[in-house]
Amino acid sequence: MPLILVIDDDRSVQHLVTQALKPLKAEVLTAQSADDGLAQIRERSPEVVLLDILLPETSGLELYRRVYDLDPKLPIIFITSVSSGETAIEAIKLGAYDYIHKPLDVEQLRDKVQQAVEIRRLMHEPVVLPDAGTEPHEGDLLVGNSPEMMEVYKGIGRVAPQDVTVLIRGESGTGKELVARAIYQHSRRANGPFLAINCAAIPEGLLESELFGHEKGAFSGAVTTRIGKFEQCDGGTIFLDEIGDMSPMLQSKVLRLLQERQFERVGGNKTIRVNVRIIAATHRDLENMPEEKFRSDLYYRLNGFVITLPPVRDRGDDLLILIDHFLKRFNRELAKQVQGLSPEALNLMMRYGWPGNVRELQSILRQAMLQSTGPVLIADFLPGDVRSGRRRNGGAAPEAGADLNRFIRERLEADSKDLYAESIEFLESALIRRVLTATGGNQSRASEILGIARGSLRNKIRSLGISIDRVVSDSEDEAD
Numbered sequence: 001m002p003l004i005l006v007i008d009d010d011r012s013v014q015h016l017v018t019q020a021l022k023p024l025k026a027e028v029l030t031a032q033s034a035d036d037g038l039a040q041i042r043e044r045s046p047e048v049v050l051l052d053i054l055l056p057e058t059s060g061l062e063l064y065r066r067v068y069d070l071d072p073k074l075p076i077i078f079i080t081s082v083s084s085g086e087t088a089i090e091a092i093k094l095g096a097y098d099y100i101h102k103p104l105d106v107e108q109l110r111d112k113v114q115q116a117v118e119i120r121r122l123m124h125e126p127v128v129l130p131d132a133g134t135e136p137h138e139g140d141l142l143v144g145n146s147p148e149m150m151e152v153y154k155g156i157g158r159v160a161p162q163d164v165t166v167l168i169r170g171e172s173g174t175g176k177e178l179v180a181r182a183i184y185q186h187s188r189r190a191n192g193p194f195l196a197i198n199c200a201a202i203p204e205g206l207l208e209s210e211l212f213g214h215e216k217g218a219f220s221g222a223v224t225t226r227i228g229k230f231e232q233c234d235g236g237t238i239f240l241d242e243i244g245d246m247s248p249m250l251q252s253k254v255l256r257l258l259q260e261r262q263f264e265r266v267g268g269n270k271t272i273r274v275n276v277r278i279i280a281a282t283h284r285d286l287e288n289m290p291e292e293k294f295r296s297d298l299y300y301r302l303n304g305f306v307i308t309l310p311p312v313r314d315r316g317d318d319l320l321i322l323i324d325h326f327l328k329r330f331n332r333e334l335a336k337q338v339q340g341l342s343p344e345a346l347n348l349m350m351r352y353g354w355p356g357n358v359r360e361l362q363s364i365l366r367q368a369m370l371q372s373t374g375p376v377l378i379a380d381f382l383p384g385d386v387r388s389g390r391r392r393n394g395g396a397a398p399e400a401g402a403d404l405n406r407f408i409r410e411r412l413e414a415d416s417k418d419l420y421a422e423s424i425e426f427l428e429s430a431l432i433r434r435v436l437t438a439t440g441g442n443q444s445r446a447s448e449i450l451g452i453a454r455g456s457l458r459n460k461i462r463s464l465g466i467s468i469d470r471v472v473s474d475s476e477d478e479a480d
């Protein structure tokens with residue numbers, strides 16, 4: 001339950017905030033003076049503070065500085081009136097999270113508080129890299145020790161202390177946000193601010209102003225100047241999630257920021273210089289997007305350091321480790337005593353393609369555990385998609401990327417008598433599909449890469465029953 005503190009001498013504001021935040025199931029603390037507010041911050045450690053900018057005796061800005069000294073990463077939302085708008089801008093420049101005008105709009109208040117709670121979680125909740133199998137007492141553990149995940153941990157370790165831009169790639173739910181947080185927390189900017197923007201979630205027209213701010217009167221509705229996230233995050237780290245969904249016009253503004261560290265607010269002509277580290281993420285295949293969708297110069301600029309998260313179906317036995325990890329966690333959280341999965345349930349989980357990756361695994365296990373009554377989780381509690389053995393992610397991809405170990409294990413369980421030939425065929429099929437995906441179905445290019453004659457590639461494609469159209473359309477689906 002989030003803990004929110006309101007510091008305002010006006011009891012009607014305290015009451016309104018308490019009522020407004022009820023749907024968030026938040027506990028709301030109230031303070032009428034600066035001293036009371038500071039005392040509660042020390043004693044109760046709220047997650048977000050709503051602070052009246054016009055407090056009697058102390059100015060809100062002065063109190064902000066004192067709160068900042070106590071906890072520089074505590075998100076503060078100022079409650080302002082139109083007449084105190086300039087002070088609010090000042091506060092944002094000093095690093096306050098946001099501000100909201102009186103009379104308070106309940107929906108807007110709820111949204112801002114929710115976002116602030118999330119930002120606090122991203123900044124404070126530690127991401128722990130695996131270390132000799134110990135489970136941390138707090139925070140999120142990055143689970144898995146497949147070679148692909150080892151590369152990810154190595155990448156985080158290598159890039160975090162360097163002050164460079166990072167691009168995190170991977171399908172939805174593979175842990176890109178977790179990796180971004182880990183980089184931030186292990187960086188030299190760990191004590192500075194961290195802000196996250198999902199570029200796909202904000203309408204195109206609003207994103208520019210959200211990121212770069214705007215001047216008063218820049219467009220109808222711009223009644224006051226607004227400080228954008230880049231300016232607010234000066235000295236810190238910004239996580240641009242789903243950067244592949246950003247419009248080309250904004251891409252060029254981001255490119256300039258990366259190259260020259262400067263920009264102008266919307267409708268402004270004053271050049272503003274900032275020092276922000278960008279961590280970007282995408283599930284899209286940026287290099288194969290047409291120029292009018294994603295600028296290649298930005299792609300090359302972002303591509304300096306890339307961390308690629310593999311899909312769960314390509315992580316081999318990591319799936320078992322992830323299942324074990326979430327079983328333990330949900331046993332704790334849901335007060336259950338599930339010890340494991342029945343062989344049938346486990347087999348179905350291993351065969352499933354996990355298109356939603358770790359996030360989907362988490363939610364399926366949680367749902368199943370909520371329903372389970374005994375110590376063993378049986379297949380009946382798994383959703384239809386998993387039970388039906390459908391792979392849901394387009395047919396070719398799991399086969400192309402599937403794990404050899406898992407294949408061998410399944411064939412051993414099936415008591416195969418031709419495992420050598422079956423495994424070679426499996427490998428050949430996966431390899432050829434993968435290379436054809438990379439070349440967009442171009443067989444000449446694929447035969448060059450593979451180092452085999454075009455004729456023998458054609459024969460293999462035929463004998464292995466590979467459909468070029470299918471491979472290409474599946475790779476396009478993945479990019480969508």
Ligand SMILES: Nc1ncnc2c1ncn2[C@@H]1O[C@H](COP(=O)(O)OP(=O)(O)OP(=O)(O)O)[C@@H](O)[C@H]1O
Nearest residue numbers: 140141142143171172173174175176177178358359
């Ligand atoms: N290796 C991992 N170990 C433990 N938990 C993980 C791992 N990877 C992801 N998770 C968990 O899975 C969920 C999804 O992760 P996250 O939000 O980082 O994915 P994402 O790639 O950013 O997703 P999207 O592209 O949809 O935004 C989170 O709850 C995260 O904590």
